[in-house]
Amino acid sequence: MKAAVLYETKTPLVIEDVTVDKPGPREVLIRTAAVGVCRSDLHFIDGTYPHAMPCIPGHEAAGIVEAVGDGVTMVKPGDAVITCLSAFCGHCEFCVTGRMSLCMGRDTRRRPGEPPRLRMGETVVNQMLDLSAYAEQMLVHEHACVAINPEMPLDRACVIGCAVTTGAGAVFRAADVTPGDTVAVIGCGGVGLAVVNAAKIAGAGRIIAIDPVADKRRLAEKLGATDTVDPMVEGAAAGVIEMTKGGVDHAIEAVGRPASGEMAVTLLRRGGTATILGMMPLTEKVGLGAIDLLSGKKLQGAKMGANCFPVDIPRLVDFYMRGLLDLDTLIAERIPLEQINHAFDELRKGDSVRSVVTFG
Known part of the structure; x- marks a missing residue:
């Protein structure tokens, strides 16, 4: 698949061919439809926050489920989904006390010694925020996505995954x-x-x-x-x-x-x-x-508006479908993946609202 890879901070992302693994237990393979260009990614790209390299940024996404691994119960192939970076394990202290956005989500990642979800040849590509959405496909834990109304336009749905969930959650x-x-x-x-x-x-x-x-x-x-x-x-x-x-x-x-x-x-x-x-x-x-x-x-x-995203995101989709939530005004432009660095340059200027990368 094509993906935008960050090799080191303060350098442009590079479009590369990346191999995505097959879904393992409780994992979901998603065909990415659209992903927002968020300032949170820029913090990692510009080195304000640390991250292992090389990696694929991107977290504010929507797409269609292509395949699922063993034990997946929350989504099925063909479902339209929105991803969320506040992946939750479901059984830690924060999850069982209703503070899912504070879950560290370690059980939602592959364990040391297991094959990586993403690689280029023999090189491991690190997954940013459990998602890595600047790519044609995403391989995530089922607790990092939620099924939505299939009539929801995905180029607008993606911004719910971070900006709207965070703002509305607040x-x-x-x-x-x-x-x-x-x-x-x-x-x-x-x-x-x-x-x-x-x-x-x-x-x-x-x-x-x-x-x-x-x-x-x-x-x-x-x-x-x-x-x-x-x-x-x-x-x-x-x-x-x-x-x-x-x-x-x-x-x-x-x-x-x-x-x-x-x-x-x-x-x-x-x-x-x-x-x-x-x-x-x-x-x-x-x-x-x-x-x-x-x-x-x-x-x-x-963090992320203290959301409970499996409940909040479908409600926000419903708000949009009923005309209460205006997502169209948030989106300044729609661009192909090849223009991702241009979108971050615009974000650095501080004048733009939201660029959305769309995949054909």
Whole structure:
């Protein structure tokens, strides 16, 4: 199969012929239909987060099941599926207490000594985030994918696999936004725009989208933002506090920068909650001051929006099919795999929303 291989950080991906193994027990072979170009991949490609090389990035994908191994019960050949990087074992402490997104997922990978899922000749190709979706096929554990409505367009379904599950999960699960709440969304890329859309579905009374790019602010308005703010304008945070008469109930950060995390905390009203979704550099910290704690403010992380993806993803698909969830606005362009490096260059500029790689 054709796949985009990363040999070392800060270098372009290379389109190579990669061999994918046959499905083993509880494994699923998927023909990839579409995969989003996500900033999380860029963190690994640019070396902000470590990973074994060579590897195939890509995790925000949808496709059709081609074959399954022994013991697979969740999907069958012919099923349309969405993959999710928060693969779960189903029996660890996190899984059995309903925190599946925190599962380390070690049982969803092949054990040392077993043949690799991916290789080039005798060279092992490392699987990124249990998926490696920038490829014509994916070989994954059955707990890394979920069957969806076969009428769902797969070039739109793929963005549910990360951006929308993360953003919507933050609203519905981690932050538990209730009707009438005031929500500030810091960063209007794919995840941030999904937060805006989900906050509208949840009935938030006021949704304030904060991003320095005017086009992204306009997209946020289309998806349900009631107000937009340019954070580069002097006094932007003070302006949000003033317009909300004391701050917001929820500030959801979707950028991954210390300054945006600090802004999330700053914007909170008494008793408010800041939820950090972005992947910040590993050495950075965000915290609450003594007066924040005395004011009942809360700060939390939410890996992948604290999702329960086997339940959440089919519901999000249903939201799209019913016209509640707008995925079309999130997608800036559709490209072939050969243009993957162009898509990452656009992502580095910070102006684009979501490029989607489609396979014929």
